[in-house]
Each structure stands twice: as C-alpha cells, then as structure tokens.
Amino acid sequence: MIYGSYPKRVHVEDDIHYFYWDWDFYKPFDYEPIQIHDSTSGKTLLSRFHWHVATIWTEPILQEEGKPEVAFTTGIHTPIVRSSSLDYRYVEIEPNLSLRERLEIVTLYLPMFERILRGEKFADAKNGYDKIIVEGGVPGDYIFDLCEIKCAILIGRFPRPDDLPSLLKEKIWPHEDKNE
Amino acid sequence: MGSRDFDISSMLRDEAISSEPSIIADKLISKGDVKTSELPGIILPWVSSAFKSDGFERALAGLEEGSIDIFKVLVTARWTDFLQTVKPTIGMIAKYSHINRNSVSTIAKLLDSLDLVESSKDVRSQLILPTPLSRVYIDVLSGNLTEEHDRLERVLTEIRQDELTEDSIKYLDDIETAFHLVKLAYDETTINYEIMDELHSRVREIVVKTSSGEKEEVIDKISEFLQDIDYINKVREKAKKLGLPTVVLEDTKERLGRARIFRVRSS
Numbered sequence: 001m002i003y004g005s006y007p008k009r010v011h012v013e014d015d016i017h018y019f020y021w022d023w024d025f026y027k028p029f030d031y032e033p034i035q036i037h038d039s040t041s042g043k044t045l046l047s048r049f050h051w052h053v054a055t056i057w058t059e060p061i062l063q064e065e066g067k068p069e070v071a072f073t074t075g076i077h078t079p080i081v082r083s084s085s086l087d088y089r090y091v092e093i094e095p096n097l098s099l100r101e102r103l104e105i106v107t108l109y110l111p112m113f114e115r116i117l118r119g120e121k122f123a124d125a126k127n128g129y130d131k132i133i134v135e136g137g138v139p140g141d142y143i144f145d146l147c148e149i150k151c152a153i154l155i156g157r158f159p160r161p162d163d164l165p166s167l168l169k170e171k172i173w174p175h176e177d178k179n180e
Numbered sequence: 181m182g183s184r185d186f187d188i189s190s191m192l193r194d195e196a197i198s199s200e201p202s203i204i205a206d207k208l209i210s211k212g213d214v215k216t217s218e219l220p221g222i223i224l225p226w227v228s229s230a231f232k233s234d235g236f237e238r239a240l241a242g243l244e245e246g247s248i249d250i251f252k253v254l255v256t257a258r259w260t261d262f263l264q265t266v267k268p269t270i271g272m273i274a275k276y277s278h279i280n281r282n283s284v285s286t287i288a289k290l291l292d293s294l295d296l297v298e299s300s301k302d303v304r305s306q307l308i309l310p311t312p313l314s315r316v317y318i319d320v321l322s323g324n325l326t327e328e329h330d331r332l333e334r335v336l337t338e339i340r341q342d343e344l345t346e347d348s349i350k351y352l353d354d355i356e357t358a359f360h361l362v363k364l365a366y367d368e369t370t371i372n373y374e375i376m377d378e379l380h381s382r383v384r385e386i387v388v389k390t391s392s393g394e395k396e397e398v399i400d401k402i403s404e405f406l407q408d409i410d411y412i413n414k415v416r417e418k419a420k421k422l423g424l425p426t427v428v429l430e431d432t433k434e435r436l437g438r439a440r441i442f443r444v445r446s447s
Contacts, residue, residue: 090429090442092371099378100411102371106242107415110444111424158436172437 001063001126003071007032010129011138018138019129021077032077033144034070039163043068046165047079050109052101052150056091058163059084059156071121078113080121085156088117093171094150105151113153146171197230197255198239198322200315201262220265227259228276238420239322242372242428247321247365250296252277253287254318257297257308269305284308294361312350316358321365323416328355329409336402339395349390356380356387371429371442379408 002019011018011031019032035046045057045068060068061082069082090110097105146167161169196204204223208214214222230236231252240248256277260268270288274281288308291297296314300307319328332355335348359380366373382405389398419426429442 088444089432089434090444091436092440092442093438095438095440099375099408100415102375103412103415106371106375106429107419107426108422108424110427110429111419112422114427114444115424154436154441158434161437172439174438 001067001069002129003069003122003124003126005072005074005077006127007072007129007132010133011136012133013136013138013143016144017133018142018144019072019077019079030077031138031142032072032079033142034079035144035165036068037163037165039160041160041163044159044163045070045079045081046144046146046168047081048144049078049113049153050104052148053105053109054146054149054152054168055079055113056152056154056159056164056168057081057083057156058154058159069122069126073116073119073121076112076116078116080116081155082122083156086117088113088153088155091152091154091172092150093152097150101150110153117155197227197236197259198251198318198324200327201259205262220263223259223263224266224276227256228278231276231278238423238425241425242370243321243365244367249277249279249283250287250291250365251318251321252279253284253291253308254296254310254314258310258314258318261310267302267305268308269302270308271305273308295357296361313354313357316351316354317361320355320358320362323412325409325413329406329413331355332402332406332409336399336406339390339398339402342395344390352383352387352390356383359383367428367430369431370445371431372426382408 005021007019007021009020011020016033016035019034021030023029033048037044037046043060043062043066045060047055047057049055055078057068061084062068071080071082072078073080090105146165149168149171161173164172201223205216205219208219208222209216240251243251253273256273257268260266260272266272270281270284273279273288274284277284279287285306288297288299288306291308291314292299294313295311296317298309298311300309316328319325331351335344335351338344338348359376363373363376363380366376382401386398386401386405389401428445430445432441432443434441
C-alpha cells in the first residue's frame with residue numbers, strides 16, 4: 001500500500017517494483033525501486049536514495065496480508081517505509097568513496113533524508129496500486145543494481161547476512177562464504 | 181556614527197558575514213545606496229544579530245563550540261579592522277560577538293600564537309588585529325571558498341608563466357595552515373574531519389611539490405584542487421538553497437561486516 005504522491009505506473013521487473021512518475025511538482029521522469037527480501041527473520045525493504053546510496057529498512061510494519069506500507073513525498077519520491085523503528089545509521093560499505101561522494105553525503109543526502117523521514121507520512125488515505133502495474137519496461141539506466149551500491153542508510157536493527165539479498169550480503173561480508 | 185533605518189537583511193543573508201568585508205561594503209554602497217559613513221552603524225549590529233541566526237548556525241554546523249567562538253572573534257575583528265571607525269578591542273569584540281571578555285581574551289592569546297591575529301597595545305586597551313592568514317581561515321572554516329578559488333587560479337597562472345611571487349608562496353603556506361587548523365575544528369571520529377583531512381593533504385601536497393619545483397605536478401594538483409573547490413561550492417550552494425544544515429557523522433565503531441557505521445550527531 002502506498003501513501004502520498006501517487007505514481008503514474010508501477011513497473012515490475014525481477015520482482016522489484018519501480019514506482020514511476022513522469023512529472024510531479026517540479027520533478028520529471030523518476031523511477032523509485034523497492035525490493036523486498038524475505039529472510040527467516042522477516043522482510044527487509046531496499047530502495048535507492050541516490051545512484052550509489054541504498055536505503056535498507058529492516059523493521060517494516062506489515063499489514064495483515066504481510067505487505068509493507070510506503071509513503072512518497074511529492075516532488076521527491078524517496079520512499080519512506082512504515083517501520084517499528086526510525087533509528088538510522090549511515091553505512092559506508094565501500095572503503096574508497098571519493099571526497100565528492102562523502103561531501104554529498106554530509107551536505108545533501110543525509111540532511112535531505114532526515115527532513116523527509118521526520119515529516120508526517122502516513123496520515124493521508126492509503127492506496128493500492130495493482131491497477132497501474134505493468135510488466136517490465138524499466139530503462140537500463142534506472143535498473144536497481146545492487147552492484148552499484150557503495151553506501152547505505154540503514155533504518156532499524158542491524159541486519160544479519162541472511163536479511164540481505166546476496167549481492168549486498170557479499171559486499172558487506174565478502175569473506176563469509178569462504179569461511180564457511 | 182549615524183545610521184538610518186536600512187534593512188540589510190533584504191540584501192544579504194546572515195551567512196554573508198563571513199564574506200570579505202570590502203565585497204559586502206561595495207554591494208551595500210552600489211546597490212543599497214548606503215553611504216560609506218553609514219556602514220559602521222549598519223554593519224556592526226547586523227554582524228552581531230547574524231551570530232544568533234539560524235543561517236549562521238547552518239553555515240557552521242558540525243564545528244566544535246570552541247571553533248565557533250574563534251570564528252566569531254575573527255569575523256568581528258576583521259569587520260572592525262575594515263571599518264576603522266571603532267577599535268578592535270577585547271571589550272568591543274566581546275560586545276558584538278556575545279562572548280564574555282575573559283573568553284575573548286583567552287581566544288585572542290590562542291589566535292595570536294597561531295598567527296591568526298596580531299595583538300597590540302593601544303593606550304590601555306589590547307587590540308586584536310587580523311592577519312592575512314585569518315582571512316583564509318575564515319573562508320575555509322565557513323566553506324566560503326570563492327575567494328580562495330580565485331587566488332589559487334592566480335597562483336596557477338604565475339606557475340605556468342614561471343613567475344611565482346613571494347606573496348603567492350606565502351599564500352600557499354597560509355592556505356595549508358588554514359586547512360590544517362580548520363581540520364582541527366572537527367572531531368576526529370567524524371566523516372567531516374576525514375573530509376577536511378583529505379582536503380588538507382591535497383593542499384599540503386601542492387605546497388611540498390611547489391617547494392621542490394615540480395612544476396607540471398603542481399599544475400596538475402592545483403587544477404584538480406580547483407575542480408574540487410568548484411564542486412564543494414556547488415554542493416554547498418545547493419544545500420543552502422534547500423535550507424539543509426550539514427550533518428556531523430560520527431563513527432560508532434559498531435561492526436557490520438567490513439562496513440563502517442556512522443550516526444548523525446545530534447546538535
């Protein structure tokens with residue numbers, strides 16, 4: 001279920017839902033991916049805050065059907081997941097982030113995330129989106145590729161390796177399999 | 181000193197107090213129809229109120245409290261030195277910076293030892309006079325790097341033409357010192373410190389290669405650094421427009437595989 005700015009379409013590709021807006025307020029052409037990863041301890045939601053920056057929600061509140069709820073802010077679209085905990089940390093996965101990338105993190109991305117997170121998100125009416133789902137059709141440049149992720153905002157408890165998709169797991173615990 | 185009812189905030193944002201005084205004064209005179217004689221009566225109250233503003237807090241977000249006081253003392257000293265109508269005494273600086281006299285006195289001794297001010301006696305008062313290094317320090321600390329960009333471009337031109345002046349060599353030393361001092365204004369356990377540390381390393385490399393006469397490498401390093409400054413200015417300007425304060429990211433020393441974990445330090 002979604003709250004806030006309603007997308008024009010939702011493209012589904014490789015089980016990832018891409019919420020698409022062609023024009024919203026001042027922002028044109030946007031695909032916001034949301035990937036749900038199932039593990040033995042529950043569900044983890046992953047999204048993209050910026051090209052190399054993921055958001056990882058480890059404590060989503062699920063509805064009776066086991067579905068999470070997500071809010072989109074008009075003109076920004078960064079998904080905010082209804083969660084048991086909004087306590088968050090910045091996770092620097094790659095050790096070689098550039099000066100410019102780190103500067104953007106402290107000057108733009110995290111201040112922006114903080115602002116979006118603290119805003120009221122789940123007061124409006126919620127909506128389903130089954131009727132606007134289309135299969136495929138996401139341009140290559142907008143595919144949510146976890147290989148590209150260098151850092152993340154982690155909201156909620158620390159994940160165990162099993163709580164993350166294998167690509168992200170291998171980035172964070174690169175020697176895990178070798179040690180087993 | 182007379183002052184008329186002039187709303188300076190309609191022309192300048194509070195963050196502008198860290199800009200070069202001559203630039204601000206020129207702007208007020210040329211675009212605000214302010215007379216030179218009116219400047220002290222308009223500017224000093226504005227500086228004083230800007231120190232208490234949200235814009236000022238945003239501009240210096242992430243700095244340790246002591247560094248913010250140092251900044252206030254330096255900025256006030258610079259403005260009074262520029263205006264020349266009041267003397268930059270301990271008492272006067274205390275009045276406009278909202279810091280008590282004893283603290284201003286302690287800060288002044290520290291700044292003197294770092295070559296950021298020169299203290300001199302005037303009858304019964306101690307005067308706090310800014311040095312060339314203090315201008316660079318104020319710019320770097322406030323992230324207002326436009327002037328430094330222009331100055332470095334001039335250094336680059338001199339190097340290309342094999343005409344590097346003593347002034348420019350002194351300037352390179354000053355900017356290296358400024359980055360070093362500004363780095364120390366951040367907590368070592370933060371990403372903010374690491375960013376300043378990297379910038380400082382780059383400037384230090386420029387100074388070292390300049391003194392060893394490695395012309396081509398110096399040109400490359402300065403050009404690269406200028407691009408970084410451009411980028412920093414662009415990102416900061418964007419954040420300023422959006423009203424976003426820089427966050428301080430502190431290393432929590434927690435473990436998550438090979439990843440480093442940071443938390444936003446609350447202000």
